[in-house]
Amino acid sequence: MLVLAIFALLLIILDSFTSWLKPAHNWLENASWPFYWVTDIPVRFKEWSDDSLTGRSELAAEKERLATEVLVYQGQLQRMAELTAENLRLRNLLNATELLSDNVLVTQLIGVSPDPLSHLISINRGVDDQVFIGQPVIDSYGLMGQVIEVFDSHSRVLLITDSRHALPVKVARNGLRAIAEGIGNYHQITLRHISPTQDIVVGDNLVSSGLGGRFPEGYPVGTVTELKQDAGKNFVEVIIEPAAKVDRSRHLLLVFSGVIELDPGEALSGH
């Protein structure tokens, strides 16, 4: 018993304070893929039955709805292209060097960490799809998290609500910078070191600031829902509700950022 316990402790210490065991992790965790595959069966079955067991009229109605949606989005995109071009021209005037454009890869959630304390999810893309460590993951509402481990055909994502996660954000209204930290609650994150005199109010939207170079700029992070001011404390406690449906979304997007060269004319025609 003692020998085993000591050996386990040794492993724990080695693994928490050094990265010597990383290769073993990567190699062995590929074996967890079949388990995720099995636990995913009910969801896949549901999706399959949704696809193939719905009536014709329902499908037609949905097609109608989607067509309208696409029309609306395309209308908005037209303005987007013009705005991008204008933005590029203005940046040119300011001698700014580059503008980032993002590509996305659709991915699906296949597993959730069994430990309720760690907000980790597994997604069905890995080395085979050029996923890399630190890659941002978003859902259709906002920023979800970042890839922390990549295996052959799946990878693990640390969510922004995990207590080990922090990301640089700014208030969309006035550009006030801050660090948003997870606290291990799927519905709340907090801001660190906000003094009572700083201009932040309930209802402010926060977007990623792009500082730190890991997350691209401008993705929605959340909305301020509560400001707790305690006279005895130096900082205000800012509670934010994440924009992404962190514990609900199944279809996610992996973001690949690329630099586009400054050429306003091309940007306008390219889109």
Next chain:
Amino acid sequence: MDTNHLPWPGLLIGLCLAILMWIIPVRSELAFWRPPFVLLLVIYWLLREPQRLGIIFAWLAGLMIDFLFGEILGQHALAMSVAAYLVITQQHRVRHFKILHQCLIVAVVVLAYNVVLLSVKLLVEDIDIVLPLFYSVLSSALLWPILFATLQKIHGEQW
């Protein structure tokens, strides 16, 4: 040690099922209530075959979880071996307890298991110790009679 008569296929299938039950995604509100299925299965086998299975078995089961899903290698192995030690030293008595009494013992073992896991977590990160972390103690105790009866039915009553 004679391990020839152990129902290895049943045992391994059980372990795989326990792992599946453990990782199947549930609503985030329910996640705290999920009992550590692998530990419950290990407790059952330790009570059933104390002569042939020992702490090494529990340790290996824990290591397997660590390898498959753990963030820190060794944390489940350590917690499992502590839990298994508790079970093994008391198995003479526990085997003859009434089922309700057994539930209490299971609750204590799961509590010890959770405490070890949390202590390891506290080494590397800052977490709040809140009540929900111990919900699984209660759910394990409540689940134990059902699990026990099911496993006895499958593998045959032995004590």
